[in-house]
Structure formats: C-alpha cells, structure tokens
Amino acid sequence: MAIIAGGTITVSQYVACMEKKDKYAHISSRISGASAKAGHMMRDQQFGTPDITEYTDAVIVGGGAAGLTAARHLHHSGFTNFRLLELEPHTGGNASSGSNQYSAYPLGAHYLPIPNTDNQPLLDLLAEAGILTGYDPNGLPIYNETDLCYDPEERLYIRNRWQEGLVPQLGISHQTQDEIRRFLELMEQLRKAKGSDNRYAFDIPVANSSNDALYRELDQLTMEEWLTQQHYHSEELRWYLDYCCRDDYGAGISTISAWAGIHYFASRKGKAANADSSQLLTWPQGNGRLVQHLQQFSRDKTQTGCVVYKITPETKQVLVDYYDINTHQIKRLVAKACIMATPQFITQRLIPGGQYDHAFVYSPWLVANITLDQIPESSGYQLCWDNVIYQGKSLGYVNAQQQRLTQQLPAKQVITYYLPLDHLDPVASRKYAIALSPQHWVKLIADDLEAVHPGITELMHDIDITVWGHGMIRPHKGFITGDVRAAAQKSPFANVFYAHSDLSGISIFEEAFYHGNKAAGALTDYCG
Known part of the structure; x- marks a missing residue:
C-alpha cells in the first residue's frame, strides 16, 4: 500500500497514477506565432508625438506574402527608395517557416x-x-x-x-x-x-x-x-x-x-x-521557400518589430507613424505613397475614418511541428506527405521530411500537425487558444495522434506550437459577392494602396501575390 494525503492506494494504482501524470512530461514545448501583445499595442495604446522623422519615397506596411511581393515589384520597376515595416520579428506572415537540427518545417502554408x-x-x-x-x-x-511533391502524396x-x-x-x-x-x-x-x-x-x-x-x-x-x-x-x-x-x-x-x-x-x-x-509544389519549409526568395528584394529596406499605429494621407505625402519595439522610440516616415499590405481589421484601424466591417471574418489556426524518434507503422497504406484522419478534429499531419534528397532516414523525424480552431465562433476560439498553455496543447495533439498511432506519445520529444489568431480570411455565405468586399477593394485615398489576400476572400499564396503586384503597380504609376 502507498500512503497519500487523505488515504491509501495500492502500488498498482500508484504506478498507474504516476504513469498517467508523467505521460507527457518528457515532451518539451513552446508557443510562438503572431505577436498578439504587440498587435494589441496598436489597438489599445495611445502614442505621443514621434521623436524621429525620416523620409522615403514609399512605405510598405506589412511583410507577409503580399507585402514582400509588392517590394519585389517595386525593386524590379527600379523603384528602390522604399521601406517595409513589419510587426513581427521576421517577415513572411502565415507563409513563414522554422527549423531545428533535423529539418526545416512550415509554420503555416505548406504547398x-x-x-x-x-x-x-x-x-x-x-x-x-x-x-x-x-x-x-x-x-x-x-x-x-x-x-x-514526392510520391506517395x-x-x-x-x-x-x-x-x-x-x-x-x-x-x-x-x-x-x-x-x-x-x-x-x-x-x-x-x-x-x-x-x-x-x-x-x-x-x-x-x-x-x-x-x-x-x-x-x-x-x-x-x-x-x-x-x-x-x-x-x-x-x-x-x-x-x-x-x-x-x-x-x-x-x-x-x-x-x-x-x-x-x-x-x-x-x-x-x-x-x-x-x-x-500535383503540388512543396518544400520541407513549406511556402517559406517562396518567402525566402521574396525576402531578398527588400532585406536591406525591412524593419521588423514596428507597431504602425497611424496613417495620415495628405495631398502630396503620407505620414506613417510607428513605435519601434527594438529601440523603444516613436518614429515617423514621410513618403509620397504607402501600400497597406495588412488585413482589413488592421488597415481600417490605421487610416483616417476607417471603419472595420465585421463581415471580414478570420479563422484561427494551430500549427504544431513535432519532433519524434519515428512515425509508427500502422495498417494499410504507407506513410505519405499528407496524412489525414477521417472525421478527425485536426486535418492530420504533413511529413516535413518527405522532400529530403537522400534516402537515409534522419536521426529524428518532424511532422507538421494542422488544427483549424473552428469548434467555437472565431472570437471565442481565439480567446480559447490564447488561454491554453503549451502543456495543454501537447496533451490535445498527442491524444489526437494516439488514435491512429498508438504509442506515438512516447516517441515525441519536442513540439513547436504556432497559434494564428487570424490565420486566414473566411469566405462565409455572401462574402465573395457582397458589397463589403467590393468596397474594400479600393482605398479612399489617392496615395494609399491596399494589398492583402483577404481582399479576395480566399487566403492562398496566389491571391496575396496578385494583390501585392497590383498595389505596387498602382503605386509606381501614381509616383510617376
């Protein structure tokens, strides 16, 4: 018998209890993702008068796929005097990627x-x-x-x-x-x-x-x-x-x-x-491969950690006010024109008289990159690039190392697990996701995969968790053809241009690429 507070239990019960308690203890984990705290600074805080004023020809606000595409277009047009401001510590948006000693892997879009x-x-x-x-x-x-994408897919x-x-x-x-x-x-x-x-x-x-x-x-x-x-x-x-x-x-x-x-x-x-x-084009780092190519055209013009909090269009210039998280300074960029490569829920909070319409609904997501000893064998068809569970809560997982160039198995394997947080309405799902600790996510993810791979929890070592509070625009009934999306296509200011996939109502790389090119083309025409 074992003595515990409030009574006694048998040795077998004690062992079972400890096994249950320690089932996930060996798995290290952390949560990353869009900087909600920094983003809320833009929404909630009052900033003073800028301490530093600088000048440039154009500013791109937002360094996701659309913003990086716009920068590439400007570069190829010979329009090189521009700056790109990004809230996060890196550019790429939901096409970003990460890596560990075993593999690169996607933090969002993967093909x-x-x-x-x-x-x-x-x-x-x-x-x-x-x-x-x-x-x-x-x-x-x-x-x-x-x-x-290599076979089997x-x-x-x-x-x-x-x-x-x-x-x-x-x-x-x-x-x-x-x-x-x-x-x-x-x-x-x-x-x-x-x-x-x-x-x-x-x-x-x-x-x-x-x-x-x-x-x-x-x-x-x-x-x-x-x-x-x-x-x-x-x-x-x-x-x-x-x-x-x-x-x-x-x-x-x-x-x-x-x-x-x-x-x-x-x-x-x-x-x-x-x-x-x-067939699909894909890489170990997912669409991070495309982002890495785009980044070269604005690398020396990009500032990360920038909380843009106000856009003031004037007759012949645009004032872009932002807080620099790295230097703790309030700054202003004065430019001839500006591209807002930001989703509408941000854009409309920054421009004068902007009114965010809640018809723009954004789906929250979780992406988890799991490092494990191996992916267990199971009955039926062999391991593929994309592995989906019928009637599962998640969308299953992608084998990040499917595209490796050597036949030799790596020391550890990395899989990317996708979970749309659609069990509640988007606002409630965001609050739910933010409130959960890494340990809670580890349990949820491991238990889900145990249904198809019994014993997989014991093989897990590390889970890199990315939570996207506003992962993608949601094309609900009436949105694609509705007046709200149509109205959002055109900026009310001659020297401010919009570029984001949410303007299409569908969040795929091709749409971000389209809007980035469109906005940059309009800006170069405007600036002559």
Whole structure:
C-alpha cells in the first residue's frame, strides 16, 4: 500500500497514477506565432508625438506574402527608395517557416498547386526562383523535380486502416461511390465552364472569375445547402468536402459559401510538362521557400518589430507613424505613397475614418511541428506527405521530411500537425487558444495522434506550437459577392494602396501575390 494525503492506494494504482501524470512530461514545448501583445499595442495604446522623422519615397506596411511581393515589384520597376515595416520579428506572415537540427518545417502554408498556365506573373516568379526550369515545345512549364511533391502524396485513415488518397474508398456503399463520381465529374465540368462574359466561372486570381449571375448566386448558399439541393447526401462525400473547406478556409461546409467550396476544385487549371495537373509544389519549409526568395528584394529596406499605429494621407505625402519595439522610440516616415499590405481589421484601424466591417471574418489556426524518434507503422497504406484522419478534429499531419534528397532516414523525424480552431465562433476560439498553455496543447495533439498511432506519445520529444489568431480570411455565405468586399477593394485615398489576400476572400499564396503586384503597380504609376 502507498500512503497519500487523505488515504491509501495500492502500488498498482500508484504506478498507474504516476504513469498517467508523467505521460507527457518528457515532451518539451513552446508557443510562438503572431505577436498578439504587440498587435494589441496598436489597438489599445495611445502614442505621443514621434521623436524621429525620416523620409522615403514609399512605405510598405506589412511583410507577409503580399507585402514582400509588392517590394519585389517595386525593386524590379527600379523603384528602390522604399521601406517595409513589419510587426513581427521576421517577415513572411502565415507563409513563414522554422527549423531545428533535423529539418526545416512550415509554420503555416505548406504547398503551392501547379499554377494555372495563364498566370504568367506567378510562372515568372517560379522561374526566377529556380522552381520552374523551362518550357517544353508545347509551351508547358517544366518544374524542378525536387520541388514537386514526392510520391506517395496522400493517405486517409478510415475504418482502422490507411488507404491511398483522401477521397474515402474503404467500406463505402455503391450509392456513395456514385455520388462521389457524380460530384467529381461536375467539378470537372465547372473547371472548364465560362460565363456569359467569357470568363472562367471559377478562376485564380478570384478577380478573373466570371461575374455571370448563374455562378455568383452560388455565394448565397452555404456549401452544405448546395449539396442538399444537388442531392448529395453521402456521409463520406460530405466529410471530404468539409475537410477541404476546413483545409483552405478554416471552417466547414455549414459555414463556407458554395461558391468558395466549388472554387476549391474548379479554379485549378494548372498544367505541366512533367507533372499531373493535380500535383503540388512543396518544400520541407513549406511556402517559406517562396518567402525566402521574396525576402531578398527588400532585406536591406525591412524593419521588423514596428507597431504602425497611424496613417495620415495628405495631398502630396503620407505620414506613417510607428513605435519601434527594438529601440523603444516613436518614429515617423514621410513618403509620397504607402501600400497597406495588412488585413482589413488592421488597415481600417490605421487610416483616417476607417471603419472595420465585421463581415471580414478570420479563422484561427494551430500549427504544431513535432519532433519524434519515428512515425509508427500502422495498417494499410504507407506513410505519405499528407496524412489525414477521417472525421478527425485536426486535418492530420504533413511529413516535413518527405522532400529530403537522400534516402537515409534522419536521426529524428518532424511532422507538421494542422488544427483549424473552428469548434467555437472565431472570437471565442481565439480567446480559447490564447488561454491554453503549451502543456495543454501537447496533451490535445498527442491524444489526437494516439488514435491512429498508438504509442506515438512516447516517441515525441519536442513540439513547436504556432497559434494564428487570424490565420486566414473566411469566405462565409455572401462574402465573395457582397458589397463589403467590393468596397474594400479600393482605398479612399489617392496615395494609399491596399494589398492583402483577404481582399479576395480566399487566403492562398496566389491571391496575396496578385494583390501585392497590383498595389505596387498602382503605386509606381501614381509616383510617376
């Protein structure tokens, strides 16, 4: 017997208690992510008169994918007298990456689908970065083989075993098979469909999509409502579509509009000489690979740790006031023009008379990079790049080392675990996420993975947790075609330009890239 406060227990009970207590004690962990404290300084604090005034031709506020793209555009246009101000200690936004001694890994976005062949600016970027290596005689892009996702790509854990691919196959009825086939055939038709304006019904960037009412009216339904209208009732098909919406938008089919849900499938028209149209470009550091290329064009012009708290457009100049966290000084930049590469919930708080419209809803996310001895074997299909759990709370995990160039297994393995925080409304989910300690996240993550990999907790050593309070814009019903998004497209000031993926209503690299180029082009035209 063992004596404890308040009574006695058996030795076996004591051992069981200690094992339960210490189950996660060997796992080190920490939380990183967007600097909520610094961001709230902009929202809550009153700053005095700037102590230092400096001058430049242009200022870019925000160093995510859109801001870095804008900087690249300015650089290539010969417009070199600019500054880029970033709140975080580094640029990259939700396409940032990290690393440890075993692997680089993504802190957010982790892949880029084969681009549409008419998206020449994006193809040019990939060529510049050495990812696109040329074109075949038919004009199709040729991609670097090491940048294409290696086989095997995807698997799904369903009915106690892994299957190849993410569309459910194991144990499904003939009726479900028919529904899945019918849905995929319809998506293929819509991929080719054009509206009365001769634009593709669904395109990337979103701005190129058809304005035909036949397609725009899909935005007035949720994806779930549309599925019911179209007589898609299969549990497995609905789960798959819910997974897709949660993956790209941070919310499921009961929230996301049918237009956005269909766009996920019908907007992709990429082709390549050496890859299938459905193949992905990916790297150990995820889209950090693209960020690292973009950073070179503004590295000597970038200031991190800058809390921009006020933008004052005047007739011939813009005043950009900010607090420098590194020097504890209040500063002002005077420029001819400014690019706001910031989400609307920030932009509208900075400009005069700005009013943030809560129709712009942002999905919170958690990304966890887990270092472990090995990924346990399990029944069914082999380990893939993307590993998804049927009806799971999370989106599963990505094998960060899938793209390694050597066949030799690393000393430790790193997997990237994705969890959209959509169990509550976005505001409540953000508060929930911020309140949790690293130890709570460790337990949640380990317990989730134990369902498909019994014993995996014992193999874990370290978890690098990233919480994105405003991870991505959420295209809820009515948002894509609504007046609020339309109004946000244009700045009310002649010398202030907007650039962020939330202006598209869809948070993917291609949209950030589009808006960054658009804003930089408008700025150079304005400045002459």
